Amino acid sequence: MKTKFLSISLVALLLIGCKKGGYAESAYATADSAAVVSDSVSMAATQVVEGKQFVKTAEVDMEVKDVYDATISIEKQLQSLGGFVTKSRMEAQTLSEDTYNTSDESAMLVRKFQNQNRMQVRVPTQKLGEFLDFINDKKVFLNSRIISAEDVSAGIRLAKMESERQAKTQSNISQLKAGKDKVNLDDNNMSEANLQKYSDEILADNLKFSTVDIFIKEPKTSVAKIPIVNTKNIDNEYKYNFFYDVKNAFVEGFYLIQQLFVFLISIWPIVLIGGLVFYFLRRRKVFEK
Template identity: 25%
Template sequence: MKMHLTIAVIAATAILLSCHQKQNEKVAMKEIVLDELQSNASSGLVYKDEEVQREREFKEPEQQKPSLPLQKTPSPVPVDWNKQIIKNAALQMRVKALQSATAAIQEAIRSSGGYIASASEIRLSDRLKSEMVIRVPREKFEELLNRLSGYADSVTQKSITSEDVTGEYIDTKARIQVKEKTRDQYFEFLKRAKSIEEVLKVQREITGLQEDIEAAAGRINYIQHQSAFSSIHLLFYQDIPVTTSPNISPGFGMEILNSVKTGWTIIQSLVIMLVSIWPIWLIGTGVWFIFRRRKLKLATQTK
């Protein structure tokens, strides 16, 4: 009887130790996955210190049936009514001196806090032409455009366009905040997962949300940069006077010399033409030789 009791106690102890070891392995596995997800998420966005601390202090939840996170209606997102307007201008003008105008334009761009995105210069038969794409802070756009027009001898073309992207900017920011809240719900659900399959499924959902958040954040940064700097497409040129030589009529002696040259040129052309038809001359000579020989033969027979 004592032997059976001892065996039962040993078996129960072994079972308890095995269950405890499995529970520790499950907790360690979920902590590793949670830390990895938290690390990936923090590389794109910064969480609040309280949330990070709460996620890292993960403990084994109570034994209960896991359930998918409820899709709650997100609370209204605060609207940022800061206008995001992309401005562009095209300016074409004629200047008196291209080099001095280029130096003045470059100085105006530097003093306005802008920069030259691209530039090219070309020389044509009747003009010198330079072309620039200028990026300037939005608040200096009108001022710089007026300064550039002041360097012109005459403005041949000027146009201004603007694109309001405030709606897209606000919509993208709202989508980011909604996806962040959904991602946080999945982090909460990860605490209640009870199997590796559930952990991996939640991990895939969090990874997809994180990719969408990072793509939307990149779009936000692009809109902010485009609206913060306006573009000016500048083309300016300098006319080059075309000089023509005076029409001087040649004298009598020059005309005779030109006539001799013309006659000699004609003779050369005729000689070249006669030489070029040498096959005709060869055939004609052969035909003449045969005809003459036959004629002589007939004359001999007649005598």
């Protein structure tokens, strides 16, 4: 009896040990799976949930070694994935600009700048994770990455019910007698149906293609040396011409004398009256003496 009890206890311990071992193995597998997820793109970019539909968008702000090369690579990858570019604005942000004169005729413009590009692209939603993995490999430093997955399942069901309602309304309108009211009701219902169809098409497009906003720039400062003309020396060369200015001064003085003479002629009545008044006053003083 005692031997039988020991046998049963041993079997129980073995079973418990097997269960514990299985649990531990499962825990490690879960930890390994979590590690894989953390090393890959965010789950929001690749998740698939039964009965749910997501409109996915992403924003990436990062620094790359060469903006031009990175832009070309992104565009080629998009083309291979069936995506497309909706906006791309590449520009050089000027940090400083100085001019150094190298001779009487020449100078050097030294401009320090950083290349950057703002892009908006559409990529097939099923390949969003693959695309984000690709551009992640181009970075030298990631400033930020935002991935959004908006659940639009309820909106899709509502749109379907609205379409059914509009179809039923159209059927009811068709049974009415012809008249002005029927025309207005038919027109309003058709307008609502068109708007609903337009919204459905936009939603279908957003479900099929994800929008990704990308901002890339170079961490280093680039320098451009541009040969230019020494404008300061040219300004000094033509700033003052002695003989030309003397001639102009003489002519302007002659014009001034002419204007003064013409002015005196124009006020001759005042001069004449003043002269007569002075004459009679002087003559009066002589008689009084």
